[in-house]
Amino acid sequence: MNNKKIDFSGRGMKLLLALIGLGGLLIVVRFIFGLGSVSNLSDGYPWGLWIGVDVLTGVALAAGGFTIAAAVHVLGLKKYHSVIRPAILTALLGYIFVALGIIVDLGRGWNIWHIIVFWNRDSVMFEVAWCVLLYSTVLALEFAPVFFEEFKLTAWEEKWDKYAPWISILLVSWFVFVMSGIPWYAGITFIILAACWFLFRNKLPRGSTVILLIMAGIIFSVQHQSSLGSIFLIVPTKLSTLWYTPYLPVNFLISAITVGLAMVIFESTISSRVFGVGLEDDVVKGLARVLPWAVLATAVVRAATLFQATGFKLDASGGQLASFFLEIIVGTVIPFIMLMFMGAGKSAKIIFYASAMVVIGVVINRINVSIVGIKIDGYPVYVPHIGEILITLGIISTGLLAFYIVCIKLPVFGKR
Amino acid sequence: MKTSINQKGFLIDGTKCIGCRGCQVACKQWNELPAEKTEFFGGPGYQNPAHLSSKTYTLIKYREVMKDGKLKGWVFHKDQCQHCLEPACVSACIVGALEKTASGPVVWEDKKCIGCRYCMLACPFNVPAFEWSSINPDIRKCTLCSDRIENGLEPSCAKACPTKAIIFGDRNSLIKIARNRLKSESAKYHQHIYGEEEAGGTCILNISSIPLEDFGYPKNLPKTAMASFTQPALRSIPGAVIGLGAALGLIAFIANMVKGDEKDSSGQGDRS
Incomplete structure (x- = not known):
C-alpha cells in the first residue's frame, strides 16, 4: 500500500474513538468501585455479557486463523494462501477482545499469573487459561513474519526460521505435561512432533518451517475452542437442555470452525470496502462454496446432540425457546438457503450478508449458552447493565481500531 | 475422599x-x-x-x-x-484456591484467587x-x-x-x-x-x-x-493432542509432498 496514513477525521473513526473513550472511562470506574458498580452481575448470575460476548465470541470469531492455516499448510490448498494473513490477523483481533474482556471481568486480574504457579488439573478453566496463553504465543509467532517483511529484519527472520519449529514443539509438549502431569506423555508428544519436523525439513521443499508452527496453532485452537464448551459441562442442572449436552465441546469446536470461515469473508469484504484492500473474488467465492457445508455440518451435529440429550422434547422457558429459534434461523437456516440457492456463486453481496448472519448466529449461540440458557431460581433474571454494554462496545471498537491500523501499516492483504 | x-x-x-x-x-x-x-x-x-x-x-x-x-x-x-x-467448586477453581479438607469442610485460600467466579457458576x-x-x-x-x-x-x-x-x-x-x-x-x-x-x-x-x-x-x-x-473432557486432552499432532503431521507431509512437487517452483520461502 502506498497510502499509510491513518485517517482519524472520518465520522466512523470519531464514533470508534468516542466508544473507546467511554468504555475506558467505565473500566476506570469498575476498577475503583468494584464490579457491582458497572454491572448487573450477581451471586446468582456471576457471568454475563463480558464472558458471553467478549470472551466466548471473541475466541469463536478468531477461529478463522487456524481453519485457514490448516487448509493452506496442512491440506496444501495453496489457492487460499492470500487468506492466511487476514485470517491470522482476525485471530489476533479475537484474542484482543478476549484479553481485554478477561482483564475487565476478572475480580483480581492482577493475579492472572497465578495460573502459571498454582495448578489445578481438575479445572476446565485451567485448560482454557493455558490455551489462551500458549495460542497467543503461537499467534504472535505466526504473525511475526509480517513485521519482519515490513521492517526488513532479515536477521530476525533467520532466527525465526531456525527456532520457530522447536518453540512450537516445546510449547505443545509442555501443554501436554501441564494438562496431564505425566512426563512421558509430554515425551511422546515431543518425539512425534520432532519426527514430523525432521520429515518436513528433509523431504519437503524449502519453506516448510511454518508447518510445525501452524500445527501447534491448530492443536491449541482445537483444545481452546472445545474447552470453552467444556466449561459449561459442570452445570447440567443450570443450563437448559436446549444447549446442554455432554457434547458441548464438540458443538463449540464445529461452530467455531464454521464461524471462522464466515468471519474471514466478512472481514475481507469490509476491509476491501473501507481500505480498498481485500481478497480476490475467486478466493472469497471458494470460501463461500465451503461455508454452507460447514453450516450444515454444525447444524447436523447440533441436532444429533440435541436429540441425544432431549429426544427433541424441548423443555425451556418461552424466552429461551425464542432465543434458540432465533439462533437456528439466523445462524443456520437463512444463511444456508442464501449460500446454496440464491446465486452466491455470483453475488458478493449475498456472500457477505450470509457470512454476517453466520457470525451473528454464533454470537447468539454463545450468548445463549452463557447467559440466556442459564436460569437460577430465586435470583432476578440477569439483564446486562448499560455499563457492561458500553464497556463491551469499547472493547470491540478497540479491536476494530487495531485491525484498521494493522491493515494500513503492515502488509496484510495481497503483498505477495 | x-x-x-x-x-x-x-x-x-x-x-x-x-x-x-x-x-x-x-x-x-x-x-x-x-x-x-x-x-x-x-x-x-x-x-x-x-x-x-x-x-x-x-x-x-x-x-x-x-x-x-x-x-x-x-x-x-x-x-x-x-x-x-x-x-464442584474445588474441581472448578482455576488456581486450586478452594480445598476440600480431610475432616469435611470446604475452605479457600483467598490469596490465590484470581476472581474468575467459575466456582460460583x-x-x-x-x-x-x-x-x-x-x-x-x-x-x-x-x-x-x-x-x-x-x-x-x-x-x-x-x-x-x-x-x-x-x-x-x-x-x-x-x-x-x-x-x-x-x-x-x-x-x-x-x-x-x-x-x-x-x-x-x-x-x-x-x-x-x-x-x-x-x-x-x-x-x-x-x-x-x-x-x-467435566473429567472425561479433561482426561482426553493428552490423547487428543498426541493423536491430532500425529494426524496433522501425516496429512501435512502427504499433502505437501504431492502438491509441493508440482507447485513450489517459486523457490521462495513460505513463511506465513
Whole structure:
C-alpha cells in the first residue's frame, strides 16, 4: 500500500474513538468501585455479557486463523494462501477482545499469573487459561513474519526460521505435561512432533518451517475452542437442555470452525470496502462454496446432540425457546438457503450478508449458552447493565481500531 | 475422599427449626461479618436477606405450606454451603484456591484467587458469593467453622441452635440418625435425606417436612459428583493432542509432498 496514513477525521473513526473513550472511562470506574458498580452481575448470575460476548465470541470469531492455516499448510490448498494473513490477523483481533474482556471481568486480574504457579488439573478453566496463553504465543509467532517483511529484519527472520519449529514443539509438549502431569506423555508428544519436523525439513521443499508452527496453532485452537464448551459441562442442572449436552465441546469446536470461515469473508469484504484492500473474488467465492457445508455440518451435529440429550422434547422457558429459534434461523437456516440457492456463486453481496448472519448466529449461540440458557431460581433474571454494554462496545471498537491500523501499516492483504 | 468415616457434617432437621435465626447471628458473630442492607421481598421465601451473600454465610429460608388454598403453616430451613464430598467448586477453581479438607469442610485460600467466579457458576447450590463492590474482591462462603472444628469446638451455628435442629457430628452416624427419624416419625417427614447422594453426597444432610426442592434447592441433581461431568473432557486432552499432532503431521507431509512437487517452483520461502 502506498497510502499509510491513518485517517482519524472520518465520522466512523470519531464514533470508534468516542466508544473507546467511554468504555475506558467505565473500566476506570469498575476498577475503583468494584464490579457491582458497572454491572448487573450477581451471586446468582456471576457471568454475563463480558464472558458471553467478549470472551466466548471473541475466541469463536478468531477461529478463522487456524481453519485457514490448516487448509493452506496442512491440506496444501495453496489457492487460499492470500487468506492466511487476514485470517491470522482476525485471530489476533479475537484474542484482543478476549484479553481485554478477561482483564475487565476478572475480580483480581492482577493475579492472572497465578495460573502459571498454582495448578489445578481438575479445572476446565485451567485448560482454557493455558490455551489462551500458549495460542497467543503461537499467534504472535505466526504473525511475526509480517513485521519482519515490513521492517526488513532479515536477521530476525533467520532466527525465526531456525527456532520457530522447536518453540512450537516445546510449547505443545509442555501443554501436554501441564494438562496431564505425566512426563512421558509430554515425551511422546515431543518425539512425534520432532519426527514430523525432521520429515518436513528433509523431504519437503524449502519453506516448510511454518508447518510445525501452524500445527501447534491448530492443536491449541482445537483444545481452546472445545474447552470453552467444556466449561459449561459442570452445570447440567443450570443450563437448559436446549444447549446442554455432554457434547458441548464438540458443538463449540464445529461452530467455531464454521464461524471462522464466515468471519474471514466478512472481514475481507469490509476491509476491501473501507481500505480498498481485500481478497480476490475467486478466493472469497471458494470460501463461500465451503461455508454452507460447514453450516450444515454444525447444524447436523447440533441436532444429533440435541436429540441425544432431549429426544427433541424441548423443555425451556418461552424466552429461551425464542432465543434458540432465533439462533437456528439466523445462524443456520437463512444463511444456508442464501449460500446454496440464491446465486452466491455470483453475488458478493449475498456472500457477505450470509457470512454476517453466520457470525451473528454464533454470537447468539454463545450468548445463549452463557447467559440466556442459564436460569437460577430465586435470583432476578440477569439483564446486562448499560455499563457492561458500553464497556463491551469499547472493547470491540478497540479491536476494530487495531485491525484498521494493522491493515494500513503492515502488509496484510495481497503483498505477495 | 469418597465417604471417609471421619468427615464431619450437619444433620439439619427443618421440623425442629423454629425460625429464630440464632444460627444466622452466631455465624455473623464468629466470622465477624457485617450487617447487610436488605429489602423485603414479597415472593415465596419472605426471609430477609433473600440470599446467601459475601456477608451472609447462612440463612433461614421460610416457606408457606398451603392446603386447599389456605395457609396451613410455615416451614423453615437453613441454607448454607453443603460441603460436598467431591465439591464442584474445588474441581472448578482455576488456581486450586478452594480445598476440600480431610475432616469435611470446604475452605479457600483467598490469596490465590484470581476472581474468575467459575466456582460460583459450578456450584449446583449457588453458594460461593462474591464481593461485588470491593476493589480487591474475595469469594466468600461458609467454612463449616473449620477453625472451630480444628480446636475441638462445634460450628457456631450448631452451638447456637436452641432446638437441636442442627446437629454436628460424623457424617455416617448423622445418616443413621436421619434414617431413624424418617422411619420412626414417617408422617412428619418428607421421606428423603437431601445430601446423602445429591451431587455425589454432601457433608450437610437435610431432612424436612417438605421436599428441599420447594425451598429452591436444585431439582434432579445427579448422584455423581459434578466434576464427573467435566473429567472425561479433561482426561482426553493428552490423547487428543498426541493423536491430532500425529494426524496433522501425516496429512501435512502427504499433502505437501504431492502438491509441493508440482507447485513450489517459486523457490521462495513460505513463511506465513
